[in-house]
Structures are given as C-alpha cells and as structure tokens.
Amino acid sequence: MDLLQVKNVSKHVEGFSGTRQLILTDVNFTINSVDSFTSILAPYGAGKTTLLKTIAALEVKHNGEIKLFEKIYDKCGKGIAYIPENPSSFPWLDVKGNILLEQKISGMQKTKKLQTEHFISLVGLSGYEDYFPANKSNGFRFRVSLARALSAEPKLILIDDCFKKMTEETREELYKLLKNINEKKEVSFLLASTNVNEVLRLSTKVFLMKNNPGTIFGTLNIDQKEIPQKISDYTNQIEKLFRNEKMLNSINIYV
Structure with missing residues (x-):
C-alpha cells in the first residue's frame, strides 16, 4: 500500500485584480515506502509551499486527489504534519x-x-x-x-525549505538528525528544497519540479550508499534534466 498518492493536483489563486492564477498543474507523484525520505527539488516560486500545504490539507481548494494509505486526505490533522519555511x-x-x-x-x-x-x-x-x-x-x-x-x-512530515537561512554547521547537524530519525523508522519525510546538495544528501528519491505553473517533470532515485562519493554524478544528471527544461539557473546546484 502506497504511503502517499498525489494525483492530477492543480491549484489556482486569486490575484489582486480578481484574475485567477494557475500555481500548480497536473502534479503527480507517489511515495511508496512508509519509512522513506523523499524530496522535491524546485526553483524559487515554483509553488513548493503551496504544494506542501495542499498535501497537508492546510489549503483545501484544489483539483485532483491526495491520498494517504489509499484514503482521501482532505482534513488537516493526524497522519501528516507540516513544518513551515520559518x-x-x-x-x-x-x-x-x-x-x-x-x-x-x-x-x-x-x-x-x-x-x-x-x-x-x-x-x-x-x-x-x-x-x-x-x-x-x-x-x-x-x-x-x-x-x-x-x-x-504522523506517518509523514513535510519540511518546507527550512535550512537555507542556517549556518553550514547547523545544517550538517540537522541533516544527521533527520537521517537518524528516518533510519529508526520513526516517520517518513518529504522535503521541498532549492538545494541540490541537500536533497542528494538526504533522499532516496527526488522529484524534479518546474515553475510557471508548478509541475513535476522528472524523478531521480538516489542510492545513499553512493553518497558522497558519487554526488557529482547525481548532480550532473539533475543539471542535465533542468537544462533540458531551460531552468538550470533557477536552482542552487553547487550550494
């Protein structure tokens, strides 16, 4: 049984002029394992926060389905927790x-x-x-x-790009903490980030997201046994995928 299913999720927001702006379109991905560490790598402004809040049922007006263990998840509460950027x-x-x-x-x-x-x-x-x-x-x-x-x-904790304002030393400590908690099978994590190095250090699967509007365009499986030795190889793969989408300059490749 899949932990999380995001199916054809699209979302509009109302602009200042009363027009509707499409923020997310046809977002699809699945998290299979109940003890996984998955990331969404995306540029600034791609709708990462909107997507995480939608998954957590903090924002409920959207098209498509979000399921936790095959059941529609549309009420904020037990099952999914959300940690905001600040x-x-x-x-x-x-x-x-x-x-x-x-x-x-x-x-x-x-x-x-x-x-x-x-x-x-x-x-x-x-x-x-x-x-x-x-x-x-x-x-x-x-x-x-x-x-x-x-x-x-919860079964799943969503982390919204929380580490970018922290020192390198603090980030390293928290990376180790999260991996330790995940390895103890306390909970699964879904991290949204703009930092390539970060998602490679933490994740076994990375979903690649582009903007205008936000959607998932690729997936990369990460063998953590190969990190950090092959981190440059994975980085090159990600760089190529974003270059193909003409979005290479939108993410932090080397941070």
Whole structure:
C-alpha cells in the first residue's frame, strides 16, 4: 500500500485584480515506502509551499486527489504534519509546553503525553525543556517544530525549505538528525528544497519540479550508499534534466 498518492493536483489563486492564477498543474507523484525520505527539488516560486500545504490539507481548494494509505486526505490533522519555511512555536510556552499543547491539539491520550521527554530527547533538546524557543536560533526552533510534529505521531512530515537561512554547521547537524530519525523508522519525510546538495544528501528519491505553473517533470532515485562519493554524478544528471527544461539557473546546484 502506497504511503502517499498525489494525483492530477492543480491549484489556482486569486490575484489582486480578481484574475485567477494557475500555481500548480497536473502534479503527480507517489511515495511508496512508509519509512522513506523523499524530496522535491524546485526553483524559487515554483509553488513548493503551496504544494506542501495542499498535501497537508492546510489549503483545501484544489483539483485532483491526495491520498494517504489509499484514503482521501482532505482534513488537516493526524497522519501528516507540516513544518513551515520559518519554523514556528507558541511564543508564550517553553519547549515542553509547546509539545504538550501540540499533543492536546492533536487529541493525544494522556498516556501518550508521557512520551514528551522521548520527543525532546529524539531531537537533541534534553536539558532545554524550560527554554523559550521564540528568541532562539533557526536551528533550535526547527528542532522544537520537529519535536512538535513527531509528538502528534504522523506517518509523514513535510519540511518546507527550512535550512537555507542556517549556518553550514547547523545544517550538517540537522541533516544527521533527520537521517537518524528516518533510519529508526520513526516517520517518513518529504522535503521541498532549492538545494541540490541537500536533497542528494538526504533522499532516496527526488522529484524534479518546474515553475510557471508548478509541475513535476522528472524523478531521480538516489542510492545513499553512493553518497558522497558519487554526488557529482547525481548532480550532473539533475543539471542535465533542468537544462533540458531551460531552468538550470533557477536552482542552487553547487550550494
């Protein structure tokens, strides 16, 4: 049974002049495995955020179907979690309070709430339970958002290009963290990014997306056993595919 199916998804938005603008058109892809790490590589403005929010049922007006385990997913809630580009938190709550409130919103049972310390430890924030994330670094806030997402026990977490404003050191730490969580089969991930190096480092499958309007035009399977040794070979393949679409300058090939 497939984890996620996106079938013929198209979406319009209303422009300032009252005209309708096509943002996504005939987006199709499938995530088969329940313990996968998949990425969408796309240029800025291709509709990555719109697509992820649509998958998460945060934006519900669209054509086409989105299915989670063969069932239509059209209500935001259990099953899929979304981490926005600028990871957010409840600013009046500390780390532990953020997770507890997320669990309450998600309708978790009291017995499950006892796992709060597990999620804090899982994202590397043990000892920081009483810290307030609102004034901390992007990396810290991402960890809190990840813990919140995990605490709701989703099958799939969507990550919206969160790492571009972070230092290289922080990115490396978070890459390792995500791969470790994924390898433990805690959850599957779908990352949207403009960074070729990033998606190659993390993913076993990459969907290539172009803009005007946004649609998936290619797929690349990645053998993580060949990374980083053959990362340049995969990069060249991606470069060729985007060049064929006349979009090579729209993505971060060497970052």
